[in-house]
Amino acid sequence: MPVIEVENLIKTYGDTNVVNDISFSVDAGEIFGIVGPNGAGKTTTVESIEGLRRPDAGSLRVLGLDPQRDRHEITQRVGAQLQESRLQDKLRVGEAMALYASFYDSPADWRDLLDRLGLQEKIDTKYSDLSGGQKQRLAVALALVGSPEIAILDELTTGLDPQARRSVWENIEQIRAAGVSVVLVTHFMEEAERLCDRIMVVDQGRIAAIDTPSGLVDRIGAEHRLRFRPSEPIEDADLTALPEVAMVEHSGPQLIVSGTGNVVHAVTALLAQRRVIAEELRIEQNNLEDAYLALTGDRGRTEESEAN
Amino acid sequence: MSATMNLTRTEGKLFLRDPIALFFGLVFPAVLLLALGYLFPGFDEPAADLDGARYIDVYGPIALVLGLATLGLVTLPPILGTYRQFGILRRLRTTPVHPARLLTAQLVVHLAVAVMATAMAVLAVVVAFDVPFPESPLWFVVSFLLAAASVFAIGLLIGALARTTTSGQAIGMAVYFPMLFFAGVWIPRTIMPDGLRTISDLTPLGSAVQAIDDSWFGATPDVMNLAVMAVYAVVVGFIAVKMFRWE
Incomplete structure (x- = not known):
């Protein structure tokens, strides 16, 4: 009621x-x-x-x-x-x-x-x-x-x-x-x-x-991101060939691999098979803040930086 | 107990916790008269330029009105400004108690302090300098109440206009000093030039000093002086109530 x-x-x-x-x-x-x-x-x-x-x-x-x-x-x-x-x-x-x-x-x-x-x-x-x-x-x-x-x-x-x-x-x-x-x-x-x-x-x-x-x-999709430094170089194409992977980005020595569904398992399995170690591995998931920013655009972003 | 009573009690306690307001609002008129009487040579002796009256007699009503003006114009407006600035009035609007009751509580507290301050000042000069007890007590009370009503109405208007504590103080001071001048704090009304005294008669404090002085020494106050105070109280009070904003 x-x-x-x-x-x-x-x-x-x-x-x-x-x-x-x-x-x-x-x-x-x-x-x-x-x-x-x-x-x-x-x-x-x-x-x-x-x-x-x-x-x-x-x-x-x-x-x-x-x-x-x-x-x-x-x-x-x-x-x-x-x-x-x-x-x-x-x-x-x-x-x-x-x-x-x-x-x-x-x-x-x-x-x-x-x-x-x-x-x-x-x-x-x-x-x-x-x-x-x-x-x-x-x-x-x-x-x-x-x-x-x-x-x-x-x-x-x-x-x-x-x-x-x-x-x-x-x-x-x-x-x-x-x-x-x-x-x-x-x-x-x-x-x-x-x-x-x-x-x-x-x-x-x-x-x-x-x-x-x-x-x-x-609403903004259950996206996961893996952020890691590969111990050996690995081709972007090998990663994007995986159906779960949506995007691969580089940030200095780090790779950021994002995708949906079982992306975490698919990527770690590939790395294990290539004997590449994912150093400094962090797995991120969309949270309410991402959803909020997606819904309000830049106005929301300004707000958050003021509030914090 | 009713909400207004509780608010009044609380605001009274808060007033007592403010030593500066307490000194200037409550004891200053008595202290001022005692200091003038004891420290100024000849203050309690007949003076030629006052046609044989004593300065202490003339300054009694002036000190009372000064005390009223301090409460109404210096103490009250910043409190109202603070209550608006802090959102205290707005906060009250979310409760079953209308914020007008907080204003009522403030006016009651200020009036109570004014009555005590006046009683102390009268007692001080009666005991210390043989000034007579007010000889027309009824007119004295009427004059005092009208004076308080006109001064508090002006204080309420300043409080209605002031958005913050500091603007309440600033506007209050800007009104306070000219009003004191016309009340005869620096030049007593008896020795004011005629033109100046006429202007003084048209101000609430000038009329207040005259009416209180008359009734203190046994005369009936001039209707004109009483009417000036009543008009200020009603007209300014009405404008203040119309202009008052809770936030």
Whole structure:
């Protein structure tokens, strides 16, 4: 059963359609990822779901409600973490949790939430004294303090170091385990691949694809690449003669052989037969990042280099 | 407890954690009056250029209004700018509590601090320099509240226009000093040339000083002074509410 239904959503700023005819639905209990280059319309889409922005056209149902008209009920049942949103520097963690808990009809036990997010020791710490990872975990805690049915998390891990990022990922898995549906906007393909049941790739306000992570990877073909330095010279033609091999490239002393199906076995068998040793052998497979770049072209590439 | 009460309590605590705001907003009017009275020779004696009044009598209302202006124009606008810049107002919009309640909480906190600052300053000059306790207490309260309303309305408008902490500070200061001038901080209204005093009457702080001064020393404040403050409070307050953006 879908908890969010978006149909033909359009949002225009000036004469640009920032969101241009987007339709999708999010099922109860799933982690739904939204990825795309900067300016693709990710944040505008989720802020329309939260009711912060009024769409110019299209229909939005969140838990069967209209995010604009049923503001009060939506805010009770949907928790949000916003991009680049902070708290007052001198506000302590426990005070922030108690304050936000008091806004809701049936709040969660905020001390328990802090426990689960590993912030119990920071209860008397001022916001400005928290690390980046702790601030983001507090943002998650605040998004969950109203016991929401849906949590919308916008670029939760941007700016965190890899360790802090992984610890936030575990928190998101816990949230879903507790039965909350999650919409996750992210820059990081590793994050989307690890957490999301389905991913929507948006580009220039339109949907480029909606699929499972492996479904997205399959779309660009299950290509394998072998990268190695042959101990003895070997002719390209001998390799391309193999039906599994699609292409052979040279990179300095290294060969890059790519193909589909059983290409790894076919190439290593040929090498063994010729008594050539594949030194520094690495086998690469298409991953979500390749799929993302294929779907978004150069705009996606720029994005990734900025994000990393 | 209601969300507004909780917000007010929280914002009150945050105010108490800001030592600079606490000093200038809460204790400065009293400290200023005590310092002037004790350190300036003849400040608490009848002065010829004030027609026999004492400087300490004249500066009581000025210090009160100075304290109000500091709270409304120096402390309040950057807080509102910060709350917008940090996305705190936007964050509240995703909760069942409308961000207008955070503004209400800020105004309540600032008004409470202003009341305490005024009480301390009045008490200081009454005890230390034999200045009479406000002789028309009701008019004194009315004048004070109108003054607070007009100053906070202006602060709210600056907060509505300021996108960031620093722009809140800058605009606040640009309004603060000219207003203090017309309030008579540097040249008390009694010795202002007539033309200057007329302009002063048309500013909220000039009218505030006059109305508070009148009611302190037993007179009924001039309707014109009360009306000027009321008009600023209503008109500027209305514009501020119309122009306020949550993000």
